[in-house]
Amino acid sequence: MDILNAIICVSCIVLFVVLCIYSRRASRDVNTVTDFLSFGPDLTPEKLERTFEASNASFTTAFLSLFLFASYYGQLAFAVPIGFCVGIFFYVRIFLPRKFEALKTDKLYPLLVADAAKSPALKVFISMFIVLSLWLFTFAELQGFASVASSFAPISSGLWGGVVPIVLILAIAYYALAGGYRAVIATDILQIWIIRIGIVSVAILAIFHASNTGMEQLGKTVAGLKNPFGSIGLALLFCTETLIGFLFSQLLYYDNWQRLGAYCKASIKHRFDEDDSDENCQILIAEIQSSYNKGAIRLLLIYAVPIILGFSVLAGGSELSAATLVGGLQDAAGHMPIVGSLLLIVSVLMMASALMSTADTYCLGATHALVKGVFPQLLIDEEVKSEMRLGLVRVLTGVFLLSLIPVLLLEPHWETFFLYLFYSANGLVGPVMFAVLGRSLNSMACKLAILFGFAYPAVPYLGGGFAPLAPYPGIVPVLLSLILVGLTSKPKSSND
Incomplete structure (x- = not known):
């Protein structure tokens, strides 16, 4: 597979170069995040x-997770x-009909979420945590894609094993510096076509693989997958968690909310x-x-x-890793x-383009929101200003500890640390949706949301x-997060 590895590496580099050039041209008349x-x-x-389809379809972590789910x-x-x-x-x-008035304004949604908090400390905590989560999400995606790229060109294959991940990550960094985040609308349209081509390619690959292995055998393998938890119950659990996760993510991901706001404001002005x-x-x-439907x-x-x-891999409960999964795909292609x-x-290019769509937007867009929008407005309030340092310490300490526990106790490999950071952060996002809808962060609804985020x-x-x-027990993060919420929130309100 050395020739294939070389072709994949060169193809990814060419894709990044094309998108960098395309992004520079598209961003010539764009000077601000609003633009x-x-x-x-x-x-x-x-x-x-x-744009909604592109921004939500291009999550490398979601692709990799579903890949693993289906294999097991x-x-x-x-x-x-x-x-x-x-x-x-x-x-x-x-949600949207209730919050449409806020959508028509220039207000950044971290501030919208912070306004629902009951104390100055919570305002700082929530607004900073949202932005921090975006960074963690980006790091997790970088790590996830690097592991997949390494699997296509393992270390044992020599030069390609070390070159491919490094080149890809450097190319992503250059793409962002070239102005990629300022041309997201333009590049999303291009990337969605790459994703569509990938869909057709994967479908063809699956058909060819099935014709070689036999559809009957494939069906038996799928039907025989071991599931000790009960298929209906586990399916409901997965479905419920993803439902809640989506509701949280629409608040967490900076560009979706701002795009809707820009669309509404421009429509009111021009139409x-x-x-x-x-x-x-x-x-x-x-x-x-x-559009969303x-x-x-x-x-x-x-x-x-x-x-x-x-x-197409169908590990069926055996020990999985990115290397074994990609190896199965390579065998199918053989x-x-x-x-x-x-x-x-084409499949690798699809994942590469998806990664770029999130890495540049979230890192640079979230930083802009924090420095130019959130902090200056929070610092106007003297009471909030006095809580700024305390809020920062709580956010960083809480997320760091939640991530450190599984790394030390269960899987002491430091290359997985950013991935655990991401999952720990997502578990803490639970109260955000309920806070925006007017619930107290000390309410049972918020605590159950935290429980779902970690226990599932x-x-x-x-x-x-x-x-x-x-892959770590949820009880310790649940307890720590409940303590953290309790320390940073006021007592339960009478109308909660």
């Missing part, structure tokens, strides 16, 4: 639909994208001549709902890609050397199975 979030003169629901649990992996789409329904039908009456607002809400259907197809890839190699290249991925581990998302 890059705008949709230009073409204000159509179709463009909103495409088989058909249960489909519960994740289903829960994702149910989350979209709740988001556009319940409705500054008329923001209830009737026009209802039109905009209906357009957003329609259509995007949900397409995301089902996009998220089916890593599930099909997982089926039955058709030319076609299979080309399809694998720990169930397979505690049961002796393989937990690809977060």
